[in-house]
Amino acid sequence: MKFYLCIDDTDNLDSIGTGTIAEQILEKIIEKGFGPCSLVTRHQLFIHPDIPYTSHNSSMCFYGEAPDHSLSTIIDLASHHLDTVAAEGSDPGLCVLKFDTASDYSGLISFGKAAKKTVLTKADAIACAEEHQLHLSEHGGTGQGIIGALAGVGLRLFGSDGEIKGALKYIEINRPYQVHELIEFPEVDVVLDLDSKEALSPMTSINMGARSKTVMYQNQSVLFAIKSDDGHFESLTKPKIRQLGESFYV
Missing domain, CATH: 3.30.70.2200 (Alpha-Beta Plaits)
Known part of the structure; x- marks a missing residue:
């Protein structure tokens, strides 16, 4: 069961x-x-x-x-x-x-x-x-x-x-990871672009500049990443995740 x-x-x-x-x-x-x-x-x-x-x-x-x-x-x-x-x-x-x-x-x-x-x-x-x-x-x-x-x-x-309770436990902060590396962590099923909600390609680099969290979205544990002004992707901090609002996940 x-x-x-x-x-x-x-x-x-x-x-x-x-x-x-x-x-x-x-x-x-x-x-x-x-x-x-x-x-x-x-x-x-x-x-x-x-x-x-x-x-x-x-x-x-x-x-x-x-x-x-x-x-x-x-x-x-x-x-x-x-x-x-x-x-x-x-x-x-x-x-x-x-x-x-x-x-x-x-x-x-x-x-x-x-x-x-x-x-x-x-x-x-x-x-x-x-x-x-x-x-x-x-x-x-x-x-x-x-x-x-x-x-x-x-x-x-x-x-x-x-x-998901707790931050990503074994991530090294202030370093980039490629998506294919991130999905090897037990807390990460998929990495999505915050704006499009589409999966990022395996070779896309994400700067893990701070302790981040994954969230439940469409029955997956999702790490959302946002494109910064310089064109590079970075992970969301916990405060930014909590500012997304309920409508974001619908």
Whole structure:
């Protein structure tokens, strides 16, 4: 089976982040002999005074493969880890979906998109989870994190939302790479021109002048590059990526 797993609202200002906890859960799943699993994606949700969050209101999601009979094991493993490490004062939520190619997930995807633009309630999340017959559970506090956890799964299913957690780990900064070299890194599926959204040729040189990130776009982990005034391509910094806006990925 293929499964999606997302967590939200597990931290406070002094604790490890939700992304780190997601990676810990992923590692435990691998240790059980399941997998492979994808990289973790960060999904930015709505910022509003009525929504409690630690710093950025983002959820963390990944998907993986495992035997059909292992779903309950994965849920128990993730639940136990959340119960153990979630920070004091947090409101953790967990969502796990067993993916079915024959199912229609348009309602779940719509929920994820709505969570980026409006205030949703726990009742909204529970109703959506029941409709799609997936696991959704609270793990402390108010349990408000179930909203973001469900939204993160919907957005990862959508396939054009979210940053890959962390910068490109093994890239040397302030040096050029050709595209064929960049796609050898595990975080990079394809390198696209920011303006045209078309793939750059394998021999195109990209100046990696700063720590950059890849983003999910059309179900691929994409490194966007922009042509500078001197005609050379360079990678985008994290702040520039976050300035692109939701409409860019549609």
